[in-house]
Amino acid sequence: MLRELIEEKVSAISEQIIELRRKLHQHPEVSGSEFETKAILLEAIKDYDFEIVEGYYNTGFVIIIRGSKPGRTIGLRVDMDALEMDELVDKPFKSQNSGVMHACGHDGHMAMGIAAAIVLNDLKDQFQGNVKLIFQPAEENARSGGGAQFMIADGVLEDEPRVEAMVGMHIWPDLMVGQAGTRVGPMMAASDPFKIDIVGQGGHASMPNKCVDPILIASHTILGLQSVVSRNVDPFEPAVVTIGMLNSGTRYNTIPETAEIIGTVRTFDETTRQLIKTRIEQIAETTATAYGGKATVNYTFGYPSVVNEKGMVDCAEQSIREVLGDENYVNVERPAPGGEDFAYFTQKVPSVFI
Numbered sequence: 018m019l020r021e022l023i024e025e026k027v028s029a030i031s032e033q034i035i036e037l038r039r040k041l042h043q044h045p046e047v048s049g050s051e052f053e054t055k056a057i058l059l060e061a062i063k064d065y066d067f068e069i070v071e072g073y074y075n076t077g078f079v080i081i082i083r084g085s086k087p088g089r090t091i092g093l094r095v096d097m098d099a100l101e102m103d104e105l106v107d108k109p110f111k112s113q114n115s116g117v118m119h120a121c122g123h124d125g126h127m128a129m130g131i132a133a134a135i136v137l138n139d140l141k142d143q144f145q146g147n148v149k150l151i152f153q154p155a156e157e158n159a160r161s162g163g164g165a166q167f168m169i170a171d172g173v174l175e176d177e178p179r180v181e182a183m184v185g186m187h188i189w190p191d192l193m194v195g196q197a198g199t200r201v202g203p204m205m206a207a208s209d210p211f212k213i214d215i216v217g218q219g220g221h222a223s224m225p226n227k228c229v230d231p232i233l234i235a236s237h238t239i240l241g242l243q244s245v246v247s248r249n250v251d252p253f254e255p256a257v258v259t260i261g262m263l264n265s266g267t268r269y270n271t272i273p274e275t276a277e278i279i280g281t282v283r284t285f286d287e288t289t290r291q292l293i294k295t296r297i298e299q300i301a302e303t304t305a306t307a308y309g310g311k312a313t314v315n316y317t318f319g320y321p322s323v324v325n326e327k328g329m330v331d332c333a334e335q336s337i338r339e340v341l342g343d344e345n346y347v348n349v350e351r352p353a354p355g356g357e358d359f360a361y362f363t364q365k366v367p368s369v370f371i
C-alpha cells in the first residue's frame with residue numbers, strides 16, 4: 018500500500034526531477050564553489066515549505082523532514098560538486114561551464130535527493146521519526162579533506178534531530194538501470210594522495226658528469242614504486258599505487274634541478290595502508306640517495322575506507338528487493354577502488370553506501 022503510494026508520488030514528479038537533473042548538469046561547479054548549484058536546489062523546493070538549515074561548511078545545507086510521530090533520525094547524504102574536465106558529448110543539456118562537468122553523476126544524486134525530500138514530505142503522516150537530507154559540497158576534494166568531515170565538524174550529525182544512521186548512494190556504470198546493490202564491510206577504498214619532490218643538480222645536457230639528473234632518479238623511483246604492490250603487499254590484500262603526474266624540465270638540452278612525482282594509493286586495510294606509505298618513503302629516499310640526489314615524500318592520509326554496517330546493509334537489501342524486485346538486488350562481491358568521503362559518516366554512525 019505504502020509502496021504503491023510512493024510509486025504514484027514519484028511518477029507524479031518524475032518530469033520535474035529530470036528537468037532539475039539537466040539544469041544541474043548544465044551548471045556544474047567544482048569543489049568548494051557550489052553556489053549556483055545550491056541556488057538551483059533551493060529554487061527547486063521553494064514552494065514546499067521545507068525546514069532547511071544552512072551554514073554547514075560553506076554551501077552545505079540540510080532539509081529536515083519530521084514524521085508525524087516521534088522516533089529516530091536517519092540521514093541521507095547527497096553530494097553536490099563536479100569535476101575539472103570538458104564535456105565532449107553534444108546534448109542539449111551539456112555543461113555550460115567550460116572545463117567543468119558533472120562527470121561523476123552528483124547532478125543525478127542531487128535530483129534524487131530532492132525527489133526523496135518531496136515524496137517523504139508528502140508522506141510524513143505515514144512514518145515515525147525524521148529524515149535529514151544532507152546536501153554536501155566538495156566530495157571530490159580529497160587533497161583538502163573533502164566536505165563530509167567538515168560538515169560533521171560543523172555539527173550536521175549532532176544537531177537536533179541527531180542522526181543515528183546514514184545512507185549514501187552513488188550511481189554506478191557497472192549496474193543496469195533499475196538495479197541497486199551493496200555489500201557488508203568495505204565498500205570503497207581508502208584514497209591517499211602523495212607527492213615526491215626530487216632535488217638533483219641541474220646543468221647542461223652535454224655534461225651529465227657534472228650534474229645529478231633528477232629525471233633519472235624519478236624514473237628509477239617510479240619503477241621501484243611499482244614493486245610495492247607486487248613484492249610487499251599481502252597477495253590477498255587489494256591495493257593500488259598509481260603515478261598520475263611526473264613533472265620535470267623546461268628544455269631538451271638541459272638537465273633540470275628538480276622533478277616531482279604525484280600519485281595516489283588505494284587500500285582497504287589499515288595495515289596495508291601504513292605499509293605502502295612506509296615503502297614509498299623508503300624507496301623514494303634511498304633511490305634518490307643512491308643516485309646522488311635527495312627526495313622528500315609528502316604523503317597525505319586522505320579519505321578512509323567506506324565500511325558498511327551489517328544491520329544497515331540488511332535493511333537496504335530488504336528495501337531494494339521489495340521496491341526493485343529480487344532480480345534487481347546486486348550483492349556487490351568486491352569493493353570498489355575509488356575513494357569516497359562518505360567514509361567519514363560510516364566512522365560516526367552505522368551506515369550503508371548503496
Ligand SMILES: [Zn+2]
Pocket residue numbers: 121122123156187
Ligand atoms: Zn562521485
